[in-house]
Amino acid sequence: MPIVYKQSNKSSHLFLWEITEDLPTIEKLAQSVYFDSELYKKLTNKRRKSEWLITRLLLHQFDPSLRISYTQNGKPFLNNQLAISISHSQNMVGIYLSNHPNIGLDIEKSDRHIGEVARKFISEKEFELIKKYKKIELLVPFWCSKEVVFKAAGLNNIDFKKNIQIEKIKIEQDKMNIDCKMIKEEFNEHYQLNVIDVAKNVITFTVFD
Numbered sequence: 001m002p003i004v005y006k007q008s009n010k011s012s013h014l015f016l017w018e019i020t021e022d023l024p025t026i027e028k029l030a031q032s033v034y035f036d037s038e039l040y041k042k043l044t045n046k047r048r049k050s051e052w053l054i055t056r057l058l059l060h061q062f063d064p065s066l067r068i069s070y071t072q073n074g075k076p077f078l079n080n081q082l083a084i085s086i087s088h089s090q091n092m093v094g095i096y097l098s099n100h101p102n103i104g105l106d107i108e109k110s111d112r113h114i115g116e117v118a119r120k121f122i123s124e125k126e127f128e129l130i131k132k133y134k135k136i137e138l139l140v141p142f143w144c145s146k147e148v149v150f151k152a153a154g155l156n157n158i159d160f161k162k163n164i165q166i167e168k169i170k171i172e173q174d175k176m177n178i179d180c181k182m183i184k185e186e187f188n189e190h191y192q193l194n195v196i197d198v199a200k201n202v203i204t205f206t207v208f209d
Contacts, residue, residue, distance in 0.1 A: 002017060002018065002020065002021070003015055003016065003017055003058070003061070004016050004017060004018040004092075004198060004199055005198045005199075005203075011098055011099045011100065011208065012096065012097065012098040012099070012100070012103075012207070012208070013062060013096070013097040013098070014094065014095075014096050014097075014105070014203075014205060015058045015061070015062065015094065015095050015096075016092055016093070016094045016107075016198055016199075016201075016203065017054050017057070017058055017092065017093045017094070018091060018092050018198075018199050019050060019051075019054065019091050019092065019093065020091075021050075023046050023049055023050050026049075026050050026053050026054060026057075027053065029053075029057060030053045030056065030057055033053075033056050033057055033060045033064075034056075034060070034064070034067065035052075035053070035056045040052065040053070050093075051088045051093050054093040055068070055086055055093055055095060056068065058093070058094075058095045059084075059095060062095075062097065065079075066078050066079060066080065066082075067079045068084065075154070078097075081099065082097045082098065082099065083097070083098050083099075083100065083101050083102070083103050084096065084097055084103075085103050085104050085105040085151055085152075085205070086105065087105045087106050087107040088107060089107045089108055089109050089201050090109055091109075091199070091201070092107055092198070092199060092201045093107075094107050094203065096205050096206075098206075098208075100206070100208050102152045102153065102154070102189075102206070103151075103152055103205070103206045104147070104148035104149060104150070104151035104152035104191075104204075104205065104206050105148065105151070105203075105204070105205045105206075106144040106145075106147040106148045106151070106203075106204045106205075107144075107201050107202070107203055107204075108140050108143065108144050108201065108202050109140075109200065109201055109202075110137075110140060110197060110200050110201060110202050111200065112140055114139050114140065114143055115139060118139055120160070120161060121142075121143065121146055121160035121161050122139075122142055122161065123161055123162075123165065125165075126142060126165075126166050129166065129168075129169060130142070133169070133171065136171065138169075140202045141176060141178065141195045141202055141204065142166055142178075144195065144202050144203075144204035145164075145166060145178045145180055145193050145195070145204055146160045146164045146166075146180070147204070148191070148193055148204050148205060148206060149164045149180045149181075149182050149191050149193075150164065150182075152182075152191055152206050153182045153187070153189060155182070155184055155187065158182075158184065163182060163183055163184045164180060164181075164182055165180060165181050165182075165183065166178060166179070166180050167179045167180065167181060167190075174196065175194055175195060175196045176194070176195035176196075177192065177193070177194060177195070178192075178193040178194075178195060178204075179191070179192055179193075180193060191206055192206065192207050192208070192209075193205065193206060193207065194207050
């Protein structure tokens with residue numbers, strides 16, 4: 001199966017699939033995989049169908065006994081103690097599994113143009129960080145980071161600019177580390193994130209010591 005990236009440790013597992021197949025090919029690959037066929041039939045968009053099936057193909061390769069369900073708010077969960085986060089871009093699907101309950105994964109094309117909306121989710125302090133690393137494109141990683149923290153925290157009515165704050169970044173040769181925090185009323189939590197580039201996609205996910 002065309003998994004283009006896999007990263008595992010004792011507590012977390014990341015799987016990425018670059019979509020190069022058409023829907024009939026993906027449906028053929030999924031013939032031996034369990035999924036809710038009635039729910040699948042309700043999907044009408046071909047891209048959404050491909051993403052939906054690939055998610056289950058990735059999960060099946062990790063553990064064929066795992067099943068995905070959804071809360072009323074649309075958050076996915078599994079039939080065991082592992083937490084799951086799911087994301088996709090135009091050409092990639094990823095799942096992130098962990099023993100830690102508060103996890104997040106986000107995937108965006110690295111060339112996504114979000115400069116016109118940056119002021120809506122990036123604070124002045126964060127713009128100063130961007131100026132410090134002026135040779136490195138940070139808008140997409142910052143957007144992904146805030147999406148990941150939003151997923152991990154599981155809170156509603158979040159202002160990405162005010163409630164999710166990027167505190168510092170560390171850039172290494174093949175990845176970026178970003179420290180964030182979510183602040184809302186009595187809630188105050190810190191999150192460590194890894195950012196990597198795979199097949200021209202920015203992949204961002206929670207990590208734990």
